[in-house]
Amino acid sequence: MSNENASTQYRQPAQQGGSPRETEGRALMEAARRLAMVKDHPGDTAALVDTVRLNWRLWTIFQSDVSDPSANLPDDIRSNMLTLCNFVDKRTVEILADPKPQSLDVLININRNIAAGLLSESATPQAAADNVTEEHHPSPLDGLTA
Numbered sequence: 286m287s288n289e290n291a292s293t294q295y296r297q298p299a300q301q302g303g304s305p306r307e308t309e310g311r312a313l314m315e316a317a318r319r320l321a322m323v324k325d326h327p328g329d330t331a332a333l334v335d336t337v338r339l340n341w342r343l344w345t346i347f348q349s350d351v352s353d354p355s356a357n358l359p360d361d362i363r364s365n366m367l368t369l370c371n372f373v374d375k376r377t378v379e380i381l382a383d384p385k386p387q388s389l390d391v392l393i394n395i396n397r398n399i400a401a402g403l404l405s406e407s408a409t410p411q412a413a414a415d416n417v418t419e420e421h422h423p424s425p426l427d428g429l430t431a
Contacts, residue, residue, distance in 0.1 A: 310403030317396035
């Protein structure tokens with residue numbers, strides 16, 4: 286799947302309801318939930334690798350969107366997001382080279398913190414975090430493949 290197609294699929298839930306910020310926040314929370322699940326159930330390296338790749342795909346979409354010159358973002362936010370995307374890229378490559386469940390904590394924390402900020406417009410960060418439970422709900426990540 287091309288990045289353009291993935292980006293289009295990613296944006297579809299926003300068209301169905303909710304703001305783009307809410308969609309991004311929900312996608313990050315869902316990715317964090319999936320990362321936490323594979324961390325808490327070690328032993329399936331293939332699932333860990335697939336989940337990390339899915340998270341990476343999400344961050345690649347963010348990086349593409351933030352890099353777009355037509356994106357209406359203040360320079361400091363653009364710079365900070367690109368720096369964070371670069372960090373996620375490097376950390377992901379390290380994890381894929383040596384897949385260990387305990388190495389997922391940094392990605393889980395980044396996703397949860399960014400999601401809390403994105404979702405804070407409509408809810409408190411804790412309410413946003415409580416919105417994602419262990420049971421599966423349709424998410425912006427459905428349809429994306431690692």
